[in-house]
Amino acid sequence: MGAKDGGGTGGTLRERITQRLRSGPATAADLSRSVGLPERDVAAHLAHVARSARAQGERLEQVPARCVQCDFAFEKRERLTRPGACPRCKGRRIRRPRFWIAPAAMSKEDRT
Template identity: 60%
Template sequence: MPRDPLPSSGPPPRAATLRDALRRALRAGPATAKELSMDVGLRERDVAEHLAHLARSLEHRGEKLVVEPATCVACGFVFEDRSRLTRPGACPRCRSTRIDPPVFRIEGASSDG
């Protein structure tokens, strides 16, 4: 089978496709960054960055990305003031590294499309 040359008209809209996949995964139900990374084939650390962009584009649709904050399994500390979407490394109160990661979901306009 002959090999097709790579298209030269610019890169495919991969980032937009990824965000669409993230959005679909989140519309199916709440998920952690790790679950999303497996769903869409991203590294976990890259999911947060795409989610930040997705959150902005969702606003135009009347939707909202909701983040359930990470919590410390050991003492129950809630990482409420954490603005980043990544999982914290350790609890500032008890130093435990047993952290329940943040859970993401989409709220708002429900008709899919």
Template identity: 40%
Template sequence: MREPTGTTRERIAARLREGPATPSALASEFAITTGSALSHLEHVSRSVDGDAGDEQLLVSPPECRECGFSGFDDPLNVPSRCPSCKTESIEEPAFVLE
């Protein structure tokens, strides 16, 4: 079995170039916590914003499964409750590098 190369952030960035992923999916895939995945995503976002390349981190924001609310303040976060209907049924944000 081949050992993974690169830092966790580099591997997450490479994974996001393949297609969209949620923080919990990244946490599971890279054996880290969801909080760590969100922290890595924040750093990946800053590094691609600072690069001169055409790449950017795109976010499909979290959305309430009950009422459809998607106006959450911070897309780099997994909210626990909908501010509109107060349900805890929130779809996680999805991230992709394009």
């Protein structure tokens, strides 16, 4: 692990977020719970987590929010919060966007 961010007892907040994301997909709500940070603050950290992941040859992957009923994907929505309702079927069961960290070698590297 790079020690550029320093490291206290149990690692910094970002390291904990990073480790959680390495263990598998998580929503902002999951991350909020596991590091004890408000969900909206998790968003700000994710940008930095994505950058340092790239520096270590990894990347932050994302699955967009999706409607449970008709599978509509909220591709353009980059916010972390869950949309209120589906524009296509008006369904209100929306799966939250999920994030995880994967080795960059396993995916395309030509995106920025």
